Amino acid sequence: MANLASRLLAAARLRLEALRARLAGPPLGGGCGYPEGEIVARAILGRRALYPRGYGAVAFGGPRRGCRRSPPAMEDLLVLAPPAFTPGRLEVLAEKFREPLYSDVETGGTLGGFRVRLPLAVASMGSTDVASRYSLAIARGAARAGVVYGVGENVATVRGYDRRLTRGHPSLLERLTAYLSEAAERGLGGVTIQQSVEDAYDELWNRVYSDKRIDPYIDEGMVAFEVKVGQGAKPGLGGVIRVPRGEAERLSRKYRLDFDPGGRWATRYSAPATFTAEILRGMIRNMRTSYPRVRIWVKLGGFRDALEAVRIAAGEGADAVVLDGGEGGTGLAPIPALRHLGLPTIAMAAAARRARELGYSVDIMLSGGLYSGFHLVASLALGASGIAAGRPFLIAAAAAGPRGVERYVESVLVEAQMLASALGKYRLDRLGPEDLAAVDPHAARALGVAYALNPQWGAAAAREAGRAAL
Amino acid sequence: MKTAAGRVHPSVLELERMARDRAGFLEFLRGWLSRSWRWAREDRYRLVFRVQATALAAMREYLDSRGFTEVLAPVIGPVTDPGIRGAKQATVDFYGFEYKIMSSAILYKQYMAASLGRVYFAAPNVRLEPLDSALTGRHLAEFYQLDVEAYGASYREASRLAEELLYHTVRRVWEEHWRQLETLLGRTLDPEAHKPPLPRLTHGEAVRLARELGCRQPEGAELRWECERALSAHMGRPFLVVEYPRGARGFYDREDPARPGVLLDFDLIYPEGFGEAASGAEREYEPARVVARMRESGEDPAKYRWYLEMLRELHPLRTAGFGFGVERLTRYLCGLRGVWEARPYPKLPGIAPTP
Numbered sequence: 001m002a003n004l005a006s007r008l009l010a011a012a013r014l015r016l017e018a019l020r021a022r023l024a025g026p027p028l029g030g031g032c033g034y035p036e037g038e039i040v041a042r043a044i045l046g047r048r049a050l051y052p053r054g055y056g057a058v059a060f061g062g063p064r065r066g067c068r069r070s071p072p073a074m075e076d077l078l079v080l081a082p083p084a085f086t087p088g089r090l091e092v093l094a095e096k097f098r099e100p101l102y103s104d105v106e107t108g109g110t111l112g113g114f115r116v117r118l119p120l121a122v123a124s125m126g127s128t129d130v131a132s133r134y135s136l137a138i139a140r141g142a143a144r145a146g147v148v149y150g151v152g153e154n155v156a157t158v159r160g161y162d163r164r165l166t167r168g169h170p171s172l173l174e175r176l177t178a179y180l181s182e183a184a185e186r187g188l189g190g191v192t193i194q195q196s197v198e199d200a201y202d203e204l205w206n207r208v209y210s211d212k213r214i215d216p217y218i219d220e221g222m223v224a225f226e227v228k229v230g231q232g233a234k235p236g237l238g239g240v241i242r243v244p245r246g247e248a249e250r251l252s253r254k255y256r257l258d259f260d261p262g263g264r265w266a267t268r269y270s271a272p273a274t275f276t277a278e279i280l281r282g283m284i285r286n287m288r289t290s291y292p293r294v295r296i297w298v299k300l301g302g303f304r305d306a307l308e309a310v311r312i313a314a315g316e317g318a319d320a321v322v323l324d325g326g327e328g329g330t331g332l333a334p335i336p337a338l339r340h341l342g343l344p345t346i347a348m349a350a351a352a353r354r355a356r357e358l359g360y361s362v363d364i365m366l367s368g369g370l371y372s373g374f375h376l377v378a379s380l381a382l383g384a385s386g387i388a389a390g391r392p393f394l395i396a397a398a399a400a401g402p403r404g405v406e407r408y409v410e411s412v413l414v415e416a417q418m419l420a421s422a423l424g425k426y427r428l429d430r431l432g433p434e435d436l437a438a439v440d441p442h443a444a445r446a447l448g449v450a451y452a453l454n455p456q457w458g459a460a461a462a463r464e465a466g467r468a469a470l
Numbered sequence: 471m472k473t474a475a476g477r478v479h480p481s482v483l484e485l486e487r488m489a490r491d492r493a494g495f496l497e498f499l500r501g502w503l504s505r506s507w508r509w510a511r512e513d514r515y516r517l518v519f520r521v522q523a524t525a526l527a528a529m530r531e532y533l534d535s536r537g538f539t540e541v542l543a544p545v546i547g548p549v550t551d552p553g554i555r556g557a558k559q560a561t562v563d564f565y566g567f568e569y570k571i572m573s574s575a576i577l578y579k580q581y582m583a584a585s586l587g588r589v590y591f592a593a594p595n596v597r598l599e600p601l602d603s604a605l606t607g608r609h610l611a612e613f614y615q616l617d618v619e620a621y622g623a624s625y626r627e628a629s630r631l632a633e634e635l636l637y638h639t640v641r642r643v644w645e646e647h648w649r650q651l652e653t654l655l656g657r658t659l660d661p662e663a664h665k666p667p668l669p670r671l672t673h674g675e676a677v678r679l680a681r682e683l684g685c686r687q688p689e690g691a692e693l694r695w696e697c698e699r700a701l702s703a704h705m706g707r708p709f710l711v712v713e714y715p716r717g718a719r720g721f722y723d724r725e726d727p728a729r730p731g732v733l734l735d736f737d738l739i740y741p742e743g744f745g746e747a748a749s750g751a752e753r754e755y756e757p758a759r760v761v762a763r764m765r766e767s768g769e770d771p772a773k774y775r776w777y778l779e780m781l782r783e784l785h786p787l788r789t790a791g792f793g794f795g796v797e798r799l800t801r802y803l804c805g806l807r808g809v810w811e812a813r814p815y816p817k818l819p820g821i822a823p824t825p
Binding site for chain 2: 195197198200201203205206207209210212215219227271273274275276278279281282283284285286288289290291292293317
C-alpha cells in the first residue's frame, strides 16, 4: 500500500516537473505533432522513461503526424523482426556462462572517425536563436554522454568566434571548449564544425585549425569539419535566421538581408553554396591536404542524387556522410520548403541501404525525425552507422539542462540495447537487414528487407527484388 | 666534391632528432626566436645573411637577363592566395573593410604579367600556419618568396626557367662563398649536380617510386612529407614532380583540358631532405572554370570579384609562373637545420612575442 502511494506521489511529482519544464521553455516541438512530451519525459526520467506504466508524464506511442506533410516514417513502415533462434545470444552465453541480458549489448564503437559510447550524434545546429541558447547545455551533456556534438554553420560569423557578438549566445569557441574539455577527459566523442560560404570568408576552418586552444583536441583526433552540401528541412536553400536590425547591419556585408518594412527585424539568408560532383570531390581532397589531422564529414539533404554524393564522399575518403531527410531541421525554413521540398528520411534510409549493397565504404548517418532507440536500431539494421538528431537534444536541454541531455542519451542507449538483444545481437554493428520487416511490400522491396506479412520471403529475396526495383 | 646520392643532410637529421622531443624543441625554438639578435651576430649567421643577399642578387641578375622586370609587391588587399594548406590569413581593418595581408602575390602576378609580360616580385608573405608546422623546419609565419610570372608561357617553360634559376643561383653562391661555406658551416655544394635538365617525375611516377622506397603514399593526394623526404634522399640531386592531381592545389593551377583531373603544375624539390624549392603552374584563366575551382575551397567567389572581373576583361589572361621560397633556398644553400636559421627575426606559428 505504502509502495503504491509513494509510486503515485513520484508520478505526480514527475508530471509536475515535466509540465513546469514545458511551460518554461519555448515550444521546441515545433507544434507539428512532434512527440515533445516523450522527449521531455526522457530528459527527466532517462531510462525510466522507457516504462510508461506508473509514470504517465506523457502519452507514448502517439502517431507522429507532421502538420506539413506526412511522409511515411520509419516507424510507420518498419517493425523489428526478432528470431526465435538466437545463435548470437548463445555466443554471449558461452562467453559469460550466464543467460545474457540486454545490458550485455555493446553499444560503443567508432562513428565517423570518433570513438563513441553510442552511435548517436547531435546534428549540427547553431546560429538559430533557440539552438544557440541551449548550445552549452547540449555540449556538456553530449560530452558527458559520450556522443558526437555538431556545431552548425554561421555560428562564428553571427555569434562570434571567441567572443560573444550577441547577448546570451555563446561564441563558437565557448561551445567547442565546453564540449571538448569534458569529452577529452573521457576519451570519447568528437565535435563536427560546419563552415558556410560566409564563414569561409573569415576562413573559419583555417582559423580553428591554427588555434592553439583547439590544437590539443585536433591532435587527439576529436575534431571534424563538416561540408554542408544541404540539409533536410530545406535542401537547396541556405540557412535563414531572423536577427534584430542592429545586428543585421553588422552582417550586411556578408549576408543577404531582407529588412522588415519599418520593423526592428531582418531576415538573414545564407547562400546554399554551389556543388557539382567535381566540386565536392575537389573540396574533400583539398580538405584532406589542408587539414590532415581532422575528420571529414559531409552533410546532405533529401536530394535525389544523394547516393551519388555518398559514392564520391566514400571514394575521396571522407569519414562520414549524414543523410538528413525532409523531417529534419530545427531552424527557420520557408513553409513551402517544409511542405514540398526534399525526400523524406525513409528515402534516405533506402539510399543508405543501397550504398551498403554497392559497397561504398564510408560511415553513413541518418537523421530527420529520428530520436529513439528503435530509430537507431532500425537505421543500423539498414546499413547506417548511426543516427543524428537535433530537436531531441534541444528539448532535453530545455527541460533539464546537461543532465537532461545525458538522460535522454541514456534512454536511447538502453532502448537500443533492449531491442538489439531481442534480435539476438549483442553488438550494435551486428544488426542487419534480416532484423527488419516492412509492413508494405513496396517498402520491403525498396529497403531490401522482408515483407512482414510474408516472413518466409526472407531478406535475401527482398534484397534481390530491391536490386531489380532500383 | 659530390653530394652522395641517397643521403639526408646531417642538419635535417639533427632537426628530426630535436623534433622528437616536442616540448624540448618548442622550448628551444622559443629561446631561439625571442632573442634572435644574439645569434644574428655570430659569424656563421653573418655568412647565412650574406649568402641570402648573394642568392637574391643572383636571381635578380638571371631574371633581368631573361627580360623580366622586377615589380613592387602588394602588401594588403581584399583577397589573397587561398591555396595555402590549412594556413590562416592575417587581416587588417582597412577603413571598415577587412583586408588581408598577402599570403602570396599570386593574384597580382597575373595582373602585372598582363601589363609587362615577364615579371617578378621579391615579396613578403604572411601565413598563420597550423601550430604543428613550427616543428617542420620548413615553415615560417612570415617569409619571402621570389614570385615569377610570364605571359603566354606554358608550365613546362616555367619549370625550365625555375631549373635554370636554381642552377645559376647555386653556381653564383658557390663561387662567391665556397670557402666560408665549407669552413663555417661545413656545407659543400656541387653546382654541376644542379645543371638542367633535372630529373622529372610525374606525380603518378613519384607515388610509385615512393612506394617502392617503402613509403605509404595514397594515390591522387599531395605527396606526404615522409615520402617527399624519401624521394629527395633517393634522387641525390634536385628534381621536379609535375602534373599533380586536382584537388591538392589552389584554384589557379590549371587543369589540363585534355586530361581532366591532371594539373599543369610542378614542384621543384631539393635533395638531401630539404623539401620543396619552388612551386609553379600554368594558370586557370577562364572565369567559369576559376569560379568552379574556387568553390572547392568552400569559398564564395564573390570575394574575388576584382580578380574575376580582370580575368573576364583581359581574357585570355594566360600566364604561367612559380614562387621560390627565399628562406628555404637559403637553408638549402647553407645546409641549415631549419628556416628559422635562414632569416633574421624569424617568426613561427604560436611563438610570441619575438623581435
